[in-house]
Amino acid sequence: MSKPLRIEFSGALYHVTSRGNARGVIYCDDTDRRNYLALLGEVCNDFNWACHAYCLMDNHYHLLVETGDATLSRGMRQLNGVYTQYFNRTHRRVGHLYQGALKRY
Template structure:
């Protein structure tokens, strides 16, 4: 079936979500997160877009931006292509990192813009990663409160109030507010517990203990690791933790 046409935004503002193939992690350490944020910043002038919010969530990313000189598809090709080139070089891998087609939705009203602003910044809280939006290092929330580096904060803050300090306080209260917001996101599968993962490893690798896979022939071991990632969606960190095999080896399989 042909792909459904992407909805165009009359305002030029879009909420995008992109995730990694097989739902694996996009960011293995803090350097990866820093690099992705730098990449967003790098292409702002060239592509002419404005960033209103971002949140890096392990195996997916949320962006809220307004297009400028270039269409959305070109912007995303630049950002994703640059990051993947760097990531593959760092981890000595080849091939795609992100799914072929990112998800997007147009933002045509001020009300929905604010809902998205809250939804994106509350992602880590609702995922149980932190208790407060301010505690999460890899979202744009802190740029609205302290030093602005990547995000164009004026547009959103002026919606709250003309006075900057009053606007920041109102913004903070709104973002932290309880809500039942439902926006574009990934469809989460059942999260595999360590106990379930151990059973999968023992069954797939034909071992009595998960760590026994270390004793296997390298070619056989690597084939098992690839199957655990691709077929059973075990995370790289989970495989490393349960088998004792170095993360770099798991990444390369």
């Protein structure tokens, strides 16, 4: 069975969350959190987003993002992909960092 079509709108507000693979840690320390937030800022600029709120927990995050353009999927792929590369390189690990698809509400 195929995935349901995810419709995106410009000017929409999204509550987005993603958890670490096997509920594992995705931020080991404040340096990881700072790097994630710096990357989030770059993604917001590149994809015309406004991040109204965020919460970074050890093994998951929550974002409240307003999209200026219909770019949520592309931006989240960039955010999660680049952060995973940073995390794996920094902590000398390989493989998936996030569990399954991100959730949006």
